[in-house]
Amino acid sequence: MANINEIAKRAGVSVSTVSRVLNRHPYVSESKRAAVQHVIDEMDYAPNRSAVDLIRKETRSIGVIMPFNDNQAFDQLLHGVLNRSVERDYTVTVLPTKYDPEKELSYLAMLKNKQLDGIIITSRSNAWSAIVPYAKYGTIVACEYTDHPEIGCAYMDRYASFIDTFQLLKDKGHTRVAFMTARGEESNSTQLTIKAYRQVFGNLPSAYHIRDCYSIDDGERAAKQLLDLECRPTAVYANGDEVAAGIYQHARSMQLRIPEDLAIIGQENQPVGIGLRLSTVDHQLVKVGEQAFDLTIEKSKDKVEIPYRLIMRQSCY
Amino acid sequence: MANINEIAKRAGVSVSTVSRVLNRHPYVSESKRAAVQHVIDEMDYAPNRSAVDLIRKETRSIGVIMPFNDNQAFDQLLHGVLNRSVERDYTVTVLPTKYDPEKELSYLAMLKNKQLDGIIITSRSNAWSAIVPYAKYGTIVACEYTDHPEIGCAYMDRYASFIDTFQLLKDKGHTRVAFMTARGEESNSTQLTIKAYRQVFGNLPSAYHIRDCYSIDDGERAAKQLLDLECRPTAVYANGDEVAAGIYQHARSMQLRIPEDLAIIGQENQPVGIGLRLSTVDHQLVKVGEQAFDLTIEKSKDKVEIPYRLIMRQSCY
DNA sequence: CTGAAAGCGCTAACAC
DNA sequence: GTGTTAGCGCTTTCAG
Numbered sequence: 001m002a003n004i005n006e007i008a009k010r011a012g013v014s015v016s017t018v019s020r021v022l023n024r025h026p027y028v029s030e031s032k033r034a035a036v037q038h039v040i041d042e043m044d045y046a047p048n049r050s051a052v053d054l055i056r057k058e059t060r061s062i063g064v065i066m067p068f069n070d071n072q073a074f075d076q077l078l079h080g081v082l083n084r085s086v087e088r089d090y091t092v093t094v095l096p097t098k099y100d101p102e103k104e105l106s107y108l109a110m111l112k113n114k115q116l117d118g119i120i121i122t123s124r125s126n127a128w129s130a131i132v133p134y135a136k137y138g139t140i141v142a143c144e145y146t147d148h149p150e151i152g153c154a155y156m157d158r159y160a161s162f163i164d165t166f167q168l169l170k171d172k173g174h175t176r177v178a179f180m181t182a183r184g185e186e187s188n189s190t191q192l193t194i195k196a197y198r199q200v201f202g203n204l205p206s207a208y209h210i211r212d213c214y215s216i217d218d219g220e221r222a223a224k225q226l227l228d229l230e231c232r233p234t235a236v237y238a239n240g241d242e243v244a245a246g247i248y249q250h251a252r253s254m255q256l257r258i259p260e261d262l263a264i265i266g267q268e269n270q271p272v273g274i275g276l277r278l279s280t281v282d283h284q285l286v287k288v289g290e291q292a293f294d295l296t297i298e299k300s301k302d303k304v305e306i307p308y309r310l311i312m313r314q315s316c317y
Numbered sequence: 318m319a320n321i322n323e324i325a326k327r328a329g330v331s332v333s334t335v336s337r338v339l340n341r342h343p344y345v346s347e348s349k350r351a352a353v354q355h356v357i358d359e360m361d362y363a364p365n366r367s368a369v370d371l372i373r374k375e376t377r378s379i380g381v382i383m384p385f386n387d388n389q390a391f392d393q394l395l396h397g398v399l400n401r402s403v404e405r406d407y408t409v410t411v412l413p414t415k416y417d418p419e420k421e422l423s424y425l426a427m428l429k430n431k432q433l434d435g436i437i438i439t440s441r442s443n444a445w446s447a448i449v450p451y452a453k454y455g456t457i458v459a460c461e462y463t464d465h466p467e468i469g470c471a472y473m474d475r476y477a478s479f480i481d482t483f484q485l486l487k488d489k490g491h492t493r494v495a496f497m498t499a500r501g502e503e504s505n506s507t508q509l510t511i512k513a514y515r516q517v518f519g520n521l522p523s524a525y526h527i528r529d530c531y532s533i534d535d536g537e538r539a540a541k542q543l544l545d546l547e548c549r550p551t552a553v554y555a556n557g558d559e560v561a562a563g564i565y566q567h568a569r570s571m572q573l574r575i576p577e578d579l580a581i582i583g584q585e586n587q588p589v590g591i592g593l594r595l596s597t598v599d600h601q602l603v604k605v606g607e608q609a610f611d612l613t614i615e616k617s618k619d620k621v622e623i624p625y626r627l628i629m630r631q632s633c634y
Numbered sequence: 635c636t637g638a639a640a641g642c643g644c645t646a647a648c649a650c
Numbered sequence: 651g652t653g654t655t656a657g658c659g660c661t662t663t664c665a666g
Binding site for chain 2: 001044046050051053054059061070079082086093096103109112115137215216242245246248271272274276286
Binding site: 325330331332333334337344345346349368371372373374431 | 651652653654655657658659660
C-alpha cells in the first residue's frame with residue numbers, strides 16, 4: 001500500500017501537509033485539504049501505525065495481566081477495563097500468565113519495548129520488588145492494594161470483606177466454619193483470608209481450609225473432604241460462586257439441607273450463584289476494572305478503593 | 318532509554334552486530350557477542366517494538382472481534398484463542414463491538430494500518446461484502462461458515478445441531494417446543510434456528526420464539542411469557558445455559574417439575590448449567606477459538622468444522 | 635499556510 | 651565475521 005510520500009506526490013503537496021490533514025491540524029487551506037483527502041480516498045491509504053507509534057513514543061494500547069482467562073472473576077475485571085477502553089479509544093491486550101513468574105516478567109518487559117503504554121495487573125506471581133522496577137517504563141496499576149508509590153491501585157478491601165463475612169457467620173451462631181482459597185500460602189488473598197479468620201474465630205483447624213479451588217469441580221472436591229470430617233463445618237465461605245456451586249451440589253447429593261445443615265456464601269455474584277440462589281460477597285470487579293483503566297491512562301498512582309457488598313440469598317440468610 | 322546506536326558505540330561494534338546478537342543470528346564471534354550482551358545488560362536496553370514492526374512489516378499480534386465481553390460464549394472463544402497465542406508467542410487484542418457496524422469496520426481497518434496481522438471474527442454485524450475487502454490487508458478468520466474464499470472458517474455446524482436437538486425433543490414426544498435467540502432476524506444463528514425448527518416441526522407459532530435473550534434475567538422474562546400462554550410449551554431450547562437457568566428458576570418458582578412439566582436444554586456447557594444439572598448442547602467453543610487462531614497465523618483460508626456434542630443431564634433426558 | 639529536512643530505532647542487503 | 655548504508659513511514663521543528 002502507498003505511503004505518505006506517494007500521497008504527497010500525487011496530491012502535489014509536501015508530506016507535512018499530508019500529515020497535517022491526517023491529524024486534522026488547523027492551518028491547512030481547504031483546497032489542499034480536499035486535494036489530499038481525495039488522493040487518500042482514491043489510493044485507499046491508511047497511515048502505518050508502527051511508524052506513528054515509533055515517532056510519537058506511545059501506542060495508546062495497554063495490557064491486562066491475568067492468570068487465567070476462563071475464570072469469571074478475571075473476566076469481570078477485564079470486562080471493566082474494556083468498557084472504558086472503548087470509550088477512550090485505547091486498545092487492550094490480554095496477557096495470560098497461568099501464574100508463571102517468568103511469563104509475567106516478559107509481559108512487563110513490553111513496557112520497556114514500548115509496545116504498551118501501561119499494564120494492569122489483576123493478580124501477580126512476582127514479588128512487588130521484581131515488578132516495581134518496570135514502572136519507570138510505563139504505568140503499572142494493580143487491582144490490589146500496595147503502598148508502593150509507583151503503583152496505582154484500584155482495589156477492594158478484601159480483608160474487611162472477609163472480616164465482615166466471618167463475623168456475619170459467627171453472629172448467626174456458626175462456630176465451625178470452613179473456607180476455600182485459590183493458590184497456596186504465597187498469595188495475598190489467601191493470607192488475608194487466613195488472617196481474617198483468625199481475627200474472628202481465633203483458632204483455625206487446618207482441615208477447614210481447602211486450597212487450590214477455582215471451579216465447580218474443586219468445590220465438589222472440597223465438600224467431599226469437609227463433609228467426611230468427624231466435625232463437619234456448619235458453614236462455608238467459598239472463594240467464588242462456582243466453587244460455592246460445587247459445594248452446594250455435593251451437599252445436596254448427600255441430602256443435606258441448605259442452609260439449615262450447611263450455610264454457603266460465595267463471591268463475585270456470578271451467574272451460577274444467581275441460578276442456585278447462593279448468597280455472595282460481590283466485590284464489584286467490573287467497577288474495579290473500570291477504575292484500573294482510568295488510573296492507567298491518567299498515569300495516576302492513586303489508591304482507589306471500590307466498595308463491596310453482601311448479597312444475601314437462600315443459601316445463607 | 319538507549320537505542321541500538323548507543324549500544325553499538327559503547328560495545329565498540331556496529332549496529333548490525335548488535336542487531337545480530339539481538340536476533341540470535343549465527344556468525345557473530347563469541348567475544349563480540351559477549352561484549353554486546355554486557356552493554357545491553359548494563360544499559361538495561363530493550364529494542365523498540367514499533368521500530369521492529371515497522372521494518373519487519375508484521376506485528377505478531379492479532380485481534381478478536383466480539384460483540385460482548387461479558388458473555389460466556391464469547392469468553393470461551395477468546396479463551397481458545399489465548400490458549401494458542403501464548404504457545405505461539407502472539408499477542409491478542411480484544412475488540413468489543415456491541416454489534417456496532419461502524420466500530421466493527423474501524424477494527425477491521427487496523428489491518429490496513431498494519432497494527433494487526435490478522436483478525437478473528439466471533440460474530441459480526443456487517444455484511445460479508447463489507448468485510449471481505451479488508452482481507453487483502455491481513456488474514457480474516459470467522460467463527461461461522463462462509464464460502465467466501467478469502468475468509469478462513471473455524472465453525473460448528475449450528476444448523477445440524479439445531480436439527481438434532483429439535484428432533485430429539487420431538488422423539489421424546491414433545492410437540493409444543495419453544496426456543497430463544499439472541500439478536501433479531503438479521504442474525505445468522507437466528508435464521509438457522511428458525512429454519513431448523515420448521516424443518517422438524519413444520520409450523521412455528523410466533524409466541525414460541527423469544528428474542529433478545531442473553532442472560533439469566535432474559536431467561537426469566539422468556540419463561541414468564543411462555544408459561545403464561547394458553548398453550549404452554551412442554552420443552553424449551555435456550556440459546557445458552559444462562560438463559561436456560563433463568564427459565565429453570567422461573568419454572569421452579571411456579572412449582573413446575575423439571576423435566577416432567579417442562580424440559581429444558583441449554584447451550585455451551587457453562588458453569589451455571591453444570592450447577593443446575595441442565596442438559597446442554599456443547600458447541601466446544603474453546604476448540605473453535607483454538608482452531609481459529611491456528612488458521613489465522615497460518616494465513617489459511619480453510620473451512621474447518623468442529624464437532625458439537627449433546628450432554629444430557631436431569632433437565633431433559 | 636506550506637515545504638525541506640532531520641530524525642524516531644531498527645533490519646538487511648551489500649561490501650570487505 | 652563485521653561494518654556501511656539505505657531505507658521502513660511518519661511527525662515535527664524551522665524557515666519562509
